[in-house]
Amino acid sequence: MIKTLITAAFATVSLVAVSMPAQAATGSEDVSCDAGYSISDNADSIEQRLEAKGIAVSGVEDWSGCVRAYVTKADGSTGMVILDPIYLTPVSGTTEATTI
Secondary structure (H helix, E strand, C coil): CHHHHHHHHHHHHHHHHHHHHHHHHHHHHHCCCCCCCCCHHHHHHHHHHHHHCCCEEEEEEEECCEEEEEEECCCCCEEEEEECCCCCCECCCCHHHHCC
């Protein structure tokens, strides 16, 4: 009986531990920006501004009014970051904000 309870408790804790990172990754879907202009029409300008900041960018796109930038990090790996469309700073509350 105790062995069964320990096994069930371990399974429950393992399930919670696995589901928490998945929830954190989806938390950024609630973030919204209001640029007041089309990100796609200004993609070249946004890329140039990011490159002037020293960020290697391979592309940008609109993401709920924010800028989603595909970046190459210092270690050579690639990732993405969600940015404020005006200041081009990482949007707080997004898991991608720590990628650059």
